[in-house]
Amino acid sequence: MANSIKDVADHAFDYVIAGGGTAGLALAAGLAANSSTQVLVLEAGPENLEESSPIRIPAPPGVVINDPKYAWVFKSSPQKHLEGREVVVQRGRTLGGSSAVNFTVWNHPPAGDVDAWEKLGNPGWNWELFQKYAKKAESFTSSSPERQALYRQEPHLSSHGVDGPLKTKFPDWVFKGDVIIQDAMQNLGIPVAKDPYGGDPIGTSMLAACVDPRTHTRSYAATAYYLPNKEKANLKVLCNAIVERVVFNDQHNDENVEASGVQFIHDGVKHVVHVRKEVVICAGALKTPQILELSGIGSRDILEPLGIKPRIILPGVGENLQEHAFCGVTFELQSKNAFETLDLFNDKAFAAEQHKLHKEQKGMAAMTITNFCFAPLKSTTETPSEAVKLIALQRQNIEERIRSGTLPPGLKEQWMMQLERMEEAKSGECEIVIIPGLFGGAAEPGKAYVTLIASANSMFSRGSVHVTSCDPNVDPAIDLGYFAEEFDLKLVTEMIKFARRLGETEPLKSIIAKETVPGSNVTTDEQIQDYIKRTLSSTYHTVSTAVMLPRDMNGVVDSKLRVYGTKNVRVADISIVPLHVAAHTQSTAYVIGGVAADIIMKDT
Template sequence: MPIYPLPQPIIDQAFDYVVVGAGTSGLSLAARLAEDRNVSVLVLEAGGDHTGDNSVEIPAQYGSTFTNPKYDWAFKTVKQKHSNNHESFWPRGKGLGGSSGMNFFCWIKPPAYDIDAFEKLGNPGWNWASFEEYSKKSETFHPVVEEIANNFPQTYNPKSLGTSGPIQVTVPLQAHTVDIIFQDALAAKGVKTVEDPYGGDTTGIFVAANSVDPRTWKRSYAATGYLDPNQERPNLHILMGAYATRIIWSDEKDNEGNLIATGIEYIHGEEKKVASASREVILSAGAVKSPQILELSGIGRKDVLAKAGVDLKLELPGVGENVQEHNYVWVIYELDTTKHDHQTLDLMFDPGYIEASLKLHAEGKGLHRLGMSTFAFLPLSSRDPAATKTLIDVLEKDLNSKKESGEVSPSLAKQYDIQLSALRDDSLPDMEFIVFPGYFGARESQGAGRRFLSIVGALNHPISRGYIHIKNDNPLDNPEIDANYFGNNFDLKVLLEHVKYIRSLSDTEPFKAHCIKEAYPGPSVSSDEDVENYIKDSHVTTYHTVGSCSMLPREDAGVVDPKLKVYGTKNVRVVDISIVPIQVAAHLQTTAYVIGEKAADIIKAEGA
């Protein structure tokens, strides 16, 4: 597998497939396409190669690569008018592996209901059965090692997990004392343990796997899992430092009037160059960059392109629309260290601890194996069923009014009907809670010997929809991102319910006995209005943007069809999580791999 710098004759040749973006979906797709030695694949990647970089590969360093331009695109939203003019920072992976090289390792599969919704919205074959097939193809699940299992019992069904895929997956080391405190408190509230969290039912509480290889206790991600085994393939090429700008179109159209792509323009060093594609151009640049490249290529909303000074090639109003993003808030409690020596990430601030822990990691030991472990996915009614019913009734009335006025389109109404149905079903999750073993977001010690437990509450099914659009015709400028956080007030009320549920744990044993006090946001934030302002000021993206190139029928503002082909084009596809038409209650890593794997089979079948 030739990797940049490529010889000039290689750069100048035409490839069967040119893939833009060596991220989670892009690398999985490219590696699978290259299994056919009769085709040639070129992957263009704006970033570099981070394989072997400890900042990427060693766990328990959450967010350490954020804002560093070597690893991170470091996008920002515009000021959010429904969120106290809060600007949200959107880190996204740059370099081989994309965001799979900077995420928080969570290996979580969505509820079957959420994936089946793709099919309900007009995408035959995009259902839970297919998702399960491809997620198992992408993973090798390693049984929990004895050291971890002895401290904390695990629940999973091996039948729901893959045994021979490129990504190595296992249950990580846990700060098991805080996991037990949280799990026992939820059990006291009647929350069930999920026996098979990878089988399509995630409602309840469970310890989640991480994308970590227990043989090395290092990150397993697209660059190591999908590329390393393919180093010798002469038909797979990776060109790094290649910043894609726009699709190059033929002057001719096909017999059905579709645009024909002939390649991709990209910037390499100071030069503009073109990578020629004889079969297909495939955008795997992510939910921010893929719509940007389409718009710079003349595909999108007429008004957006006209304002940006880009000639319209194809009007496709859904490009950059229907954007949905998870976001979260957190509550932090100080732990009573007289009862347990809690092994939390707060230890990392002790002088000399990190150096000693890294040495242990090299021996397969120590706290640098610590992962994100306990998750709870609960119905919205978990805290107060009566209040929830009222909240959903108000939402439904609001949406019906907007449907009648035309503010909500018939296409979006179909999505909202699915969301409302899920909200009223107490077997389905709408709230997510994550145990973070330490003072979340700390950049310095909170005091020697002090230990903390942070509970993160995440909004999984936003009602609000945003957009991502180019501002001008300069490809080096990031697009304008408006998540429209709390554009529908229901989303704010749902996060308020998350905070209230977390705070209710302080009156629940054994949580009550082990936590000294709420350290953040603290007792001064008490009324609903106080909490809502805290949420508006403090909420953070969960790095799960979807929808900007939605897989929907064209009449429903779709951008790609069920074969991921861009409407109105003969040979352009989008293969990344931007195609997800409606948000799911899960972290998106597994979904991104599924999209890459499934797309490869779709493309191979068409080329056979």
């Protein structure tokens, strides 16, 4: 790392970015493109840029996500509707953020999911904008015609970017059961998605991943946006710098607050860096609210008991948390088929050999998760009428809550938008991810498995994240709010039943030996729901805790990402998402960073 504390402390920069993650580095590269602009990025984690880092190897996925060297390993508060369980919630804590530790999935949400953002009061934030910046970020390399035909790696070239900094491709190593599972999905009524990257991902599809086609290594924010720009004299990046708070000038009133700098901790010592133009917080949906609250921006009820002087009263800070969640159904595969799965990596000798092959751009360590299904609830219940009934009951419930006048500002509009999308059956609230292996448990030696991850992408439940201490090293309290709304539990129940029906559908049925999780003793809805409550996991897609909505709807930032009541503080990460999308959030984070750079350069 070229920059040290002496390059930063007590110096002044035009822009100070709090967080060197997915959105933060995309934003930094955009701002630093103007050579007359001085940009500083403060990242809480280490750089981890060595080429030998396990970050770089795509498979098996999730290797570093629980390692404090690379990730924040948060725990939620005990979840009331999960029998008091604490849920582990990981985020990238390294240069590149969660793009360095995720499963490398690259996909786009349905166009209507993004258009909903504009309908909620954010002019210009629509599908056209999203697609423009997603393509600007991406450099896609398609497979050969032979591989396209064999593994159904449909390129849809017009919906991909081809000259952006982020490298994407289909995997070279492919699980031989993927095509079989896709055939079973079609036999169960799920169509092939028309254009997964063009705003119409509903159906089953093989998706690309963030992997460099030259090296078969992870392409992420640090390699795409930092390394190509690290020699620029106008860009400084300081790692192991924990941002504590934004420093404000005292001469302005509470509705016109101006930031003068940022206070941070490096090697246990507090420092201040000064800002000439703007502070942009890009610390993610679990850390951005913490920085805002420690800066005196939030609810009096949160700030004053901790002795934090309220500078701007914004009750929406840390509220409105939206998340995806998943459970798995695992099948043991018949041994006669000799499927190669990720279970092989449990053998240390095999894993070592694959890592050697990876250096030659060969072998299973270059594989990525590629087989996905995004479907509306109406496609995953046993009959469409069951989904219609569930959605109608949820509409009735919400309308009663609206009449009671007990909903917080903004929630009514979000919920009604979610209902509309479900009724239209144009979103992918029900997602199935095919993991070639036993996911979340110990595989029996010599056996091969496949796990169907059932992920709920449009939860009505809302959670929160708030500070409990003035010490920035103390994790915030994270309440995921899972199943606060009963409809969400019913939706996940239907998804587990759908995954099981898929296992009973040919040609998948013929390669399965037995179901191992949750197992044949789990049959009734009540037993399925008990299994869900015991095993439900976060999908690491938290959004909306510094939401972009009108202020009277509990918004935290306006459509230009400026924090209400401030002159020069913005938020640019997925905490601003107004309503969750039926997609993995990596592309959304890159889009927000790119859009933010252009907004800021036009404004200042």
